[in-house]
Amino acid sequence: MANLELVIITGMSGAGKTVAVQSFEDLGYYCIDNMPPNLLPTFWQLMRESGKITKIALVIDLRTREFFDELSDVIGAMDNSQDVMTRILFLEADDQELVSRYKESRRHHPLSQGNEVSTVTAIAKEKELLRDLRSRAQMIVNTSNMKPRELRAYIMEHFAEKEQIIFRLDVMSFGFKYGIPIDADVVMDVRFLPNPYYIEDLRGLTGADKAVYDYVMSQPESQIFYNKLIDLLDYCVPGYKREGKSNAVIAIGCTGGQHRSVALAERIGEHFTRMNYSVNVSHRDMLNNQNQVLKKDARNESNTSSSL
DSSP: OOOEEEEEEEESTTSSHHHHHHHHHHTTOEEEESOOGGGHHHHHHHHHHHOSOOEEEEEOOGGGHHHHTTHHHHHHHHHTOTTEEEEEEEEEOOHHHHHHHHHHHTOOOTTSTTTTSOHHHHHHHHHHHTHHHHHHOSEEEEOTTOOHHHHHHHHHHHHSOTTOOOOEEEEEEEEGGGOOOTTOSEEEEOTTSOOGGGSHHHHTSOTTSHHHHHHHHHSHHHHHHHHHHHHHHHHHHHHHHHTTOSEEEEEEEESSSSSHHHHHHHHHHHHHHHTTOEEEEEESSHHHHHHHHHHHHHHHHHHHHHHO
C-alpha cells in the first residue's frame, strides 16, 4: 500500500496553478514550485529516507521546458513504485480565456519569446507540448468559468481528508496601547464598556478570571454589544469560509488587553466552538499588561507605606 503521496500540478500557463499550489499548502502538503523533472527521483528518495513528509505537491510546467521531455519517463518510473501514489492534476482553460488573463496580467506567455511569438500561437504550441501529459492526468480541470475560490473549493473537496480541518477561526484579545494586530480580519473596540480596572479587587485579575468575566458580561452595555456582534459574526464567518479562506482572525481590543477584551474573546470563542468551528482563542497582551498593573500597584503601596 502506498505510504507516500505525490500530486503533480501541471497544465496550461495561466490556468490557475498558483491558486492550486497555495490550496495544497493549506492542506498540509509540502509544496515545491517549478522543480526540474530530472530532480524528481533524487528528491523523492530523500523524502523516503526522511520518513517525515508523506504528502507532496509539485508544480511542473513549461518554465522548465529544457527538462520537460524527461517528465513522462520520470512519472512512469514512479508509477511503478509500490510505496508512491502519484496523481497528475492538469489545469486548462479555453484559449480566449487564457488570452484575456494574459492581457489583464500584462505578462508574457512562457513560450512567447518576448514579443516574437503571439500569445495565441504560444498557447497553441503549449497545448501541443502538453498533449501527452494531459492524456496521463487522473484529473483534468477546466478553469475558464472558475473563480479562484471555486478552484480552491474543488481541490479541498477532492484532496482534503475527511477529518482534516480546512477552516480555522482565531479569536484574540489585544490592548490598543500596544498596537492593532496586523493580521486581523475583524477589529472591534470595546473600550466604551465599563472597565474592571477601576475596581480594586478586579484590577490585578484578567478577563479569564471568573470574577472579571462575570463583571464584564453582566453589564447591560456588554450584553447589548455582544448580541449585536454575534449576530454580525454569525453572518460573516460562514461567508469567509465559503470564500475559501483557510482562517479568519477576529480581534477584540480594550485599553490594555487585560480585562474587557479578554472576557469577550473568551465568550465569542465559546460561541463558535458550540457551532462546531475549529477555534483558537489567544490573548496577546493579557499577561504583559497584568504584570505592569501589579508592579504599579506594588509601587503605589510601597510609596504609601513610606509616607506613613
